[in-house]
Structures are given as C-alpha cells and as structure tokens.
Amino acid sequence: AQSVTQLDSQVPVFEEAPVELRCNYSSSVSVYLFWYVQYPNQGLQLLLKYLSGSTLVKGINGFEAEFNKSQTSFHLRKPSVHISDTAEYFCAVSLQGAQKLVFGQGTRLTINP
C-alpha cells in the first residue's frame, strides 16, 4: 500500500524568505501527486497536482513542486513567502486509476514578519 511522509510537522520562516515543504511517498507503481492547502478555519483546496509530463508543476499563489521519481519525492517550494501563506499544507498520493487519496500528516507553515 502507498504511504506519504511529510518530513516536517512545522516550518517557521520569515516573510519574503524562500520555503520548501518536503514530501516523500512509497509506492511500487505509478502515482498521481497532490498538494492541498488549508487556511485557518477553512477546508482544503488544491494547490497543485502532478499527473504526468513535466516534472516541475506550477500551482496557485506562486507555489511549485517537483516530482522526483528516483527519490520518490514531491517537494513544494515558493521563492518568497507572504504572511497570507500561513496555513497547513498536505501532500497526497493516489495510484493511477485509483479510487482514493492517501494524505501525509501535514506541515504547518508559519510566516513571521
């Protein structure tokens, strides 16, 4: 069965600094990969997804992620964060043709002024 590990439970950064949120998955077959964001007191919304093709995926709000098949990773990056990026971020994986997503534990991103 596939699993997802988000390596950092909390990431504090200063405003305008770069950030990377790490995600590794385990699966012996091809997968689809997702990052979701949860702003305070809200539901989850899709940030970006990798289905196929280019391994560098661009999402909303200036975020991007790179799929690395050999390292089974899908790390999320942003070159310059803003206070409004304060949220919890979830990495998720589904098998191609699969029926449900498996989520990581979440990473809480805190932006300090």
Next chain:
Amino acid sequence: DADVTQTPRNRITKTGKRIMLECSQTKGHDRMYWYRQDPGLGLRLIYYSFDVKDINKGEISDGYSVSRQAQAKFSLSLESAIPNQTALYFCATSDLGSSGTSNTGELFFGEGSRLTVL
C-alpha cells in the same frame, strides 16, 4: 454557494449521543468521501461511496456508519459518540473522470464539521 456543503459546521455533544453529519454537493460527482482530521495525523479516510449502491469502509470505519441517500447526499453517523471521536470531519467529492480518461483521485472538499464529544 459552496459546491460541497457540510452541516452542521460545529457541534458539541455528550458521550453516548447519536450524531449525524450531513454532506450535499452540487458538482454532479459520483464519488463521495468522509475523512477525519486530527492534529499530527493528517486526514484519514472513514468511508467512501462510488454511487448510491456502492459504499466502502476506509481505514478507520469502526464507530461510524454512512448513508448515501442520493447521488448528491452522503451522511456520516456516530451511533454512540465517544470523546476520541472529537475531530474535524471533512466531506469530499471526486469525479469519475471524463470519457477516455481515468479518475485521478483529485478531491473537492467541504469546509468541515468540527465535532466535540464531551
């Protein structure tokens, strides 16, 4: 209006009470899901349904039941609530996939129902 609507948004109840969380969607999706979110544990799947006649257990179904009343409605019940069921519950939907393509698993979430069991 939200595409996926959950009610109630917040509920406080006592141990042993029966609770129902309701979910309705206007996205026209066939697949519906219930997840619970706990700090440090991410989202864990409780039940999922691919159509009105197809309901499946997720990884943490004990203590829960569901009902798919229609394509657009999927409710979650706690027959006898206990304190460790205190959590944030999310309903989500997924498209079957357009003709010729497979479903990717992408989910569309409601805003969540916060349940506290005292």
